Amino acid sequence: MEHTPVVACGEAEESLVGGTVVREMAKIRASTSRLGVLLREALEGNSTVGAVFEELEGSISRAFSLLDRKQQGGDGPPSSEHRSSEIPTKKRKVNPACDRRGGCRRRIQSSSLRIVKSKTLDDGQTWRKYGQKEIQSAKHPRSYFRCTHKYDQGCMAHRQAQLSEDDPTDFVITYIGEHTCRDPTVVPPQMVSASIFQDTCLISFGAGGHGVRQEASVPASFASQKQESDEDAASNLTTASSSSGYFLLPATENPVVTTPDVTSGFHTATDLDMDFMADTYLEDVFGFDDDEFFR
DNA sequence: ATGATTTGACCGAC
DNA sequence: GTCGGTCAAATCAT
Known part of the structure; x- marks a missing residue:
C-alpha cells in the first residue's frame, strides 16, 4: 500500500518520455539514412561523404541502443504485440499493469x-x-x-x-x-x-x-x-x-x-511538446544540439 | 492458412 | 460522466 504509487508514477513517466525519445531517435536514424542515400547519389564517388555518414549512422545506432536498453530496464517487458498472448481466453482480459490501450490519447503528440x-x-x-x-x-x-x-x-x-x-x-x-x-x-x-x-x-x-x-x-x-x-x-x-x-x-x-x-x-x-522534449533530451542525454546536428 | 477488417470493449484525457 | 483513441476477438476476404 505504501510503496508503489510514487515510484510507479515516476517510472511510467520516465518510460513515456523515453519512449518518445526512442521514437524520435528512430525518425532521426531513418531520416539520416535516407539523407545519406540522397547525398551519396548527389555526390557519387565522394568517399569522404560516405565515411562521415557511416560514422554518423554508427553514432546514432549506438545512442539508440543505449537508450533502448535504458528504457527496457532489466525486466524485459513484452512487446506490445505479444501483450496478451499468454491468455487465450474467450473474452479479452485486461492486464491493468501494462495495458496501454488508449493511453496518451486525445492530445496528438507528434512532431508531424x-x-x-x-x-x-x-x-x-x-x-x-x-x-x-x-x-x-x-x-x-x-x-x-x-x-x-x-x-x-x-x-x-x-x-x-x-x-x-x-x-x-x-x-x-x-x-x-x-x-x-x-x-x-x-x-x-x-x-x-x-x-x-x-x-x-x-x-x-x-x-x-x-x-x-x-x-x-x-x-x-x-x-x-x-x-x-x-x-x-x-x-x-x-x-x-x-x-x-x-x-x-x-x-x-x-x-x-x-x-x-x-x-x-x-x-x-501540439507539436511543440514533442519537439521540445526531443530537443531537451538530445541536449541533456546525448550532449549535443540537434540544431547543430542537422545543420 | 494467412492477413485485413469490423466492432465492441477498454481506458485515459478532459 | 463523456469522448475519443486503441486493442483484440471475431469475422471476412484472398
Missing part, C-alpha cells in the same frame, strides 16, 4: 501532423485500419489507420480519415507522424524531402487532378477500404505519377490544401 483533403483514401502508402469511431461532433465516423509496418519496422505513422462535412465526397485525412518504414514500394523520395523543405506544401489529389488514380466510387462508409497489397501498390506506381498520393509543390501553389486551422473538428497539433 498534416491534414489533407482527398477524394480517395489511397495515398500509395500501406495502411492497416485498426478502428472506426462515431465522433460526437461529426456526421461521419472517423477511421483509424496505422502503418502496416508498425510492428515489423516500428513505423509510427498513423492517419485518421473522415468524410468531409462540407463535401461528403471528400475525405479529410489527418496524417500523424512520419513514416520511418522503408517499404521500397511506398516511400518515394518526394515524401522524404517533405519534412526537409518546409516551404513545400503537401497537397492531395484534387477532384480535377490528372494522372490520378481515382476510386470508382466513394463508399457511403469508407470502412471497407481495401488494403493495398504490395502488388496493388506496385501497380499504383505504374498508374500514378508518383507512388504517393501527393505532390510536393512550392508553397505558392496549393490548391487543395489543408492546414490544421481549417479543420475545426479535428485536433489541433
